[in-house]
Amino acid sequence: MTESNRIEFKRELTRELDIEKEVVAFLNYREGGIIYIGVDDSGKPVGVKDIDSDMLTIKNRIRDGIMPSPMGLFDVTVERIEEKPVIKVFISSGSEKPYYKKQYGLSPKGCFVRIGTAAEPMTQAQIDDLYTHRVHNSLKNVVSPRQDLTFAQLRIYYAEKGMQLNDNFLRSLDLLTDDGKLNYVAYLLADENGNSMKLAKYAGQDRYELISNNEYGYCCLLTATQKVLDKLDVENKVSSVITPTRRIDTPQWDRLAIREAVINAIVHNDYIYGAPSKIELFSDHLEITSIGRIPQGLSREDFFRGVSLPRNRELMRVFRDVELVESLGSGMQRIMRKYTQDNFEFGDNYVRMVVPYNWVDVQEKVTGKATGKVTGKVTGKVTGKVTGKVTEKTSDKILRLITANPSITIARMMVALSMSDSGVRKVLRNLQTQGIIRRVGPDKTGYWEIIEK
Numbered sequence: 162m163t164e165s166n167r168i169e170f171k172r173e174l175t176r177e178l179d180i181e182k183e184v185v186a187f188l189n190y191r192e193g194g195i196i197y198i199g200v201d202d203s204g205k206p207v208g209v210k211d212i213d214s215d216m217l218t219i220k221n222r223i224r225d226g227i228m229p230s231p232m233g234l235f236d237v238t239v240e241r242i243e244e245k246p247v248i249k250v251f252i253s254s255g256s257e258k259p260y261y262k263k264q265y266g267l268s269p270k271g272c273f274v275r276i277g278t279a280a281e282p283m284t285q286a287q288i289d290d291l292y293t294h295r296v297h298n299s300l301k302n303v304v305s306p307r308q309d310l311t312f313a314q315l316r317i318y319y320a321e322k323g324m325q326l327n328d329n330f331l332r333s334l335d336l337l338t339d340d341g342k343l344n345y346v347a348y349l350l351a352d353e354n355g356n357s358m359k360l361a362k363y364a365g366q367d368r369y370e371l372i373s374n375n376e377y378g379y380c381c382l383l384t385a386t387q388k389v390l391d392k393l394d395v396e397n398k399v400s401s402v403i404t405p406t407r408r409i410d411t412p413q414w415d416r417l418a419i420r421e422a423v424i425n426a427i428v429h430n431d432y433i434y435g436a437p438s439k440i441e442l443f444s445d446h447l448e449i450t451s452i453g454r455i456p457q458g459l460s461r462e463d464f465f466r467g468v469s470l471p472r473n474r475e476l477m478r479v480f481r482d483v484e485l486v487e488s489l490g491s492g493m494q495r496i497m498r499k500y501t502q503d504n505f506e507f508g509d510n511y512v513r514m515v516v517p518y519n520w521v522d523v524q525e526k527v528t529g530k531a532t533g534k535v536t537g538k539v540t541g542k543v544t545g546k547v548t549g550k551v552t553e554k555t556s557d558k559i560l561r562l563i564t565a566n567p568s569i570t571i572a573r574m575m576v577a578l579s580m581s582d583s584g585v586r587k588v589l590r591n592l593q594t595q596g597i598i599r600r601v602g603p604d605k606t607g608y609w610e611i612i613e614k
Contacts, residue, residue: 162204162242164278167194172201174215174248181226181262186273186280187252188231188260189291191459192468194275197240199247208245215248223250226264229257232335233471233478254470256299256456259283259291267292300432300473301335303345310343310351314381318483335475345432346475349382358385358427360392362442378437382476383483386427389440390420391577394565395558396442408613413518414447416565418499421492422514426451428480429472431510449514455507465502467493555580555588556597560611563598567608 164170167190169183180196187194198219199209209215216237223235236251265271272283283291312326319326331337336347348354357378364370377388397419400411426438431453441448455461459470471477480486496514506513558578562569574585592598601610 162200164202164204166190166275166277167192169194169196169278169280170200170202170204171196171198172207173209174198174218180219180222180250182273182280184223184231184235184250184252185227185260185262185271186275188227188234188255189258189273189283190275191254192463193234193252193254193470195252196250197242197247198250199245200242206242206245206247209248212239212246212248219248219250226262227260228263229255229260230335231255231260233474233476233481236481253474254459254468256470256472256474259288261288299475300345300349301475302338303433304338305343305345305348305351306355307348307351308343310347311353312347312351312381314352314384315350315479318381318383322483324482334479346473349432349476350479352381354379356382356385356432356437358389358437358439360389360440360442362396363444365444366446367443368441382427383479383485386424386480386485388577389423389427391562391573393419393423393440394562395577397561397565399561399564410564411519412565414516415499415519418496419447419449419516421495422449422516424480424485425492425496426512426514428476428486429453429456431472445518447516447518449516451512452510453512454510455512461507465493465497467491467497556592559585559588559592560598563609563611567610569609 162168167187169187171178171180171183174180183196187196198215200206216239219237223231231252234253234255238249238251240247240249259267259272261267261271263271267288269282269285269288272288273280274283274287275281312330316326327333331343331347334346336344336350338344349356357376360375360377361368362372362374364372375392377392378385394416397412397414397416399413402409423438423440426440426449430436430438430451433453436452438449438451441450453472455464456470456472459468463470477486486492500514500516504514504516506515555578559574562574562577566573571582571585571589574580575582578585589598593600596612599610599612601607
């Protein structure tokens with residue numbers, strides 16, 4: 162690993178190290194970049210002695226020393242290189258250029274950009290040009306259509322991750338406009354709003370015959386997102402083949418990659434247009450559509466390489482806080498491990514991912530002999546004995562949920578299946594009685610296991 166236009170090494174974090182300057186340079190650079198603390202100039206890792214203290218210092222200095230607010234555009238994590246713990250600061254290219262050190266303002270002393278392997282001061286002409294073309298129509302600057310919003314669901318998501326939102330959370334999460342009004346980010350994250358995502362299901366390969374049209378929304382965007390992901394887990398049918406030694410399952414789509422694609426579509430959707438992202442299921446493929454073209458300054462090549470330029474940095478920050486997003490720039494990398502550029506369409510006002518269902522002839526993989534396509538149902542061969550008191554339809558859905566996520570909770574099953582607590586528990590008891598599933602470990606930390614016959 163060597164220094165480049167996107168990688169900077171720093172041996173240690175000191176008061177003399179101008180971390181704000183380096184971050185500003187990457188924010189103003191079209192590809193963003195990465196700063197490693199604990200790596201010398203030659204690329205050799207030397208480690209960091211006080212990881213927690215240095216990480217906190219870095220976060221505070223970036224948050225307090227740079228304007229416009231860089232929150233949602235950087236990520237501070239720990240990485241081990243040759244068994245040495247180093248700090249990795251990932252910085253996205255910002256949409257509100259020019260970024261600058263608060264101490265010096267919009268001047269060559271405050272504005273920097275990455276050129277080669279160095280952070281170079283910008284000229285006043287460059288600063289003025291960027292300011293003229295700055296994106297001013299971000300969600301942060303759009304006033305919410307309602308000012309009587311509540312945020313109980315948002316507080317719960319943060320509390321589940323061990324974080325408490327204090328009385329100043331509206332300001333710290335950038336949920337207010339500059340004049341103190343609730344903005345459109347707040348509207349999307351509120352307990353009640355007018356935003357809703359559609360998950361439509363069609364009988365054929367086109368939109369002619371609609372089977373169902375589910376709406377998930379009018380609530381906190383985090384809750385709506387989780388409901389969509391849970392519903393997709395139910396719909397992700399698994400083809401199975403039983404061999405003499407094992408059972409081979411092939412889902413319709415890769416769960417992790419599609420999860421990332423759905424979250425990307427939601428977080429990067431251009432809500433200024435007033436239209437949410439949508440998911441559509443056809444007989445032979447899945448479509449995920451996000452409204453809005455690729456952000457200005459990001460090429461298609463950058464898009465597929467995972468260069469991060471968040472359209473809605475405030476939403477990105479919240480989704481990362483509650484761990485729906487793992488780290489900046491990682492989502493597209495996970496998607497491209499399973500799918501290709503051919504799976505994407507770019508329209509004038511949308512980006513769409515089209516995923517053909519993965520009906521692989523699993524038996525051919527095992528024996529080398531084609532046996533024909535297996536069906537997309539979880540049948541008696543897979544589940545063992547789905548009969549009697551447990552209806553096949555409901556039990557199949559629960560088995561698919563367990564296959565997708567063995568640690569799934571009863572509460573998540575209730576949301577995904579639109580069933581009561583007692584109804585879900587009854588089906589689970591019957592499946593356990595029939596020897597189809599078993600519970601491994603305690604209620605809070607255990608998991609479900611499908612018993613192979």
